[in-house]
Amino acid sequence: MLKRITITCVIWWLLVLNLAMQPVQAQSDVLDRILITVNGSPITESEIEQRSKFLIYLTSDGNQSSLTLDVARQRATDDAIVFRLLQQRANEIGIGLTLEEIDERIALEFESRNISEDVFLSDLSEHGFSIDVFRQTVSETLLRDKLVQQIVTPRILIRDEEIDRYISINQESFQPVDEFNLSVIVVSESLSMNFEQKQLLRQIVRDIEYEIDRGSDFYQVAIAASQFEGIQAGDLGWVRTGDLDPVLAQRITPSKVPQIIGPIVSGSNIFFARINDHQTTIGPELPFVKELHLARIVLQASNQAGSEVNAEQLENLRRTILNGGDFGEIAKVYSHDSSTKQQGGDMGWLPEDSIPFEYLRPLADLEIGDVSPVQQIENIVFIIQFRGIRDASQEQRKRSVVRNRLRNIKLRNEVSNWIDELRETAVIDYRSVF
Structure with a gap:
């Protein structure tokens, strides 16, 4: 029989994400108690039981799990609450998954771990789990990744002083x-x-x-x-x-x-x-990094109503630019961004990995000289002009390595803080206990 430790290495990394499975269908509406509601969304006893069993399965070495049933239930309960919060947030901002994305991630997992899909699925079945359980686990991980990319990653700012300090402390790594x-x-x-x-x-x-x-x-x-x-x-x-x-x-x-x-x-x-x-x-292997030359026009309001007015005004300015108007001159007159206004909105050359995701996203379909559609983040609306692209210098490539290291360090804390924020603003009602 295939050892538990071999099988569980495929999805061990999923555990640390504090995610689990979608609620399972109750066998009986009478017997399946609602234990918790998260903003009105129910978590049932059968779901917690299923999650608990799957956690024990994942942490088993073939004979014994590192989790007791009580600990597994506590973790499963927390996982279920977190998933509800993530799912609700995704629905609010229109983030979803496609079957192709899920299938691609599953295929990559088997390929990267060099484990036969048939053997893995056979072991799942032997322990009472279906492929749907695994697919749902992967789906939740993908959903989390998308939310983190769109909501959490833009919060992480890596300042030049932080990069300089890191390089100074780790001089030997950059000889x-x-x-x-x-x-x-x-x-x-x-x-x-x-x-x-x-x-x-x-x-x-x-x-x-x-x-x-x-x-x-x-x-x-x-x-x-x-x-x-x-x-x-x-x-x-x-x-x-x-x-x-x-x-x-x-x-x-x-x-x-x-x-x-x-x-x-x-x-x-x-x-x-x-x-x-x-x-x-x-010293370290330096990645190939591109630098982008961007310019922006930003309008900011104090409330949503003001943002709607600004969005309409900015769309009119964009049309003027598309009809031959000078982006720089229009930015000097209308932009609210004090850091670039006097430069005609010019942001200069920026390493691609230092540019916020919300700026990179509209650039995907632009050619040099093009202007993006109007974008909105909360009460801020903006347009981006794509002015050029080039290979980064060796110094910028070095700084890119450090920037990514610092970002990964900060990301763990930011994700934890973000989930805490979701909990604090949620209505979580504990109706019953085991």
């Missing part, structure tokens, strides 16, 4: 690292080769060395050599010093790039390397 762009010719002797084949390879090595010494083009030599069995040639791209063969790393002289080195013996291989280029990068 310069040499990278080299390489092309290689690799000659490999295999145990299956006979004496004549090995002799031929050794002669080819001498021929390659001769051609390189006389100044022949490395790429032409590589193409000719790669026609023979046991010889491979190609570009390796950018490789960090620490990932190079130690003998090769010792023989590279950055100031002499481009440089050809070889032959170098490494195990059963003999290789030649052409060092095409050299660059110095920052």
Whole structure:
């Protein structure tokens, strides 16, 4: 029998999200007591029982769960309340899920965990659970992720001073690292080769060395050599010093790039390397980051009625811009954003990962020069002009790494605070207990 620990690793991460399953259908309206209501939405005894059993299943190692029944019920009750709050909030702002999204997430889970779907579903069935239970668990996780992305993530502000402080404290993590762009010719002797084949390879090595010494083009030599069995040639791209063969790393002289080195013996291989280029990068692997050039016009009101008036006014301004009006001049006259008003709404070049989600969302369908439809966040309405895009500098890529680290640290606390806010404003009525 498949061990519990193997199966539960597929969905263990779901537990920490404090989410669980949708209410199950009561077998009897008489027997299925309503234990709690959350803003009028009932949580029944059968749902808590089902959630409790599933939590015990997930935390079982095959023989025993790390949760007692009482603890499982407490967690299941809390999970049910949180899910009601999330579901109600999603309905308020129009967030939903498609079957395709759910199926895609399930497929990714099985693929990433390298566990057969048939084996997993068989184990679920053996313990009294259906695929619908798992689908619902995944659905709740997806819904939570969408809500967090739209509501919580925009709250997280990472200031430049925080990034500077992090880099200052963690200087060792950002020490310069040499990278080299390489092309290689690799000659490999295999145990299956006979004496004549090995002799031929050794002669080819001498021929390659001769051609390189006389100044022949490395790429032409590589193409000719790669026609023979046991010889491979190609570009390796950018490789960090620490990932190079130690003998090769010792023989590279950055100031002499481009440089050809070889032959170098490494195990059963003999290789030649052409060092095409050299660059110095920052310690951690830096992601490729884009910078966007944006401008905005913002109108802010003190209440919803004022926002509706502003939205209509901003739509008229947008039409004026689309008909040839100057975005910058209109921003200087009408925008309420004091930080960009005098610059004609210009926000400058911004790393993509530092731009709030509500600004990125309307950019998805825009070309350079386009203006977004009117967007609204509470009592603020705005339009965005997409002015340009470029690759971020190495320094900005480094700061992007730090920004993401700090954002992930803050996100956990923000999610917890947000759920607490939902609880505080909800009407939760505990009607009965087990």
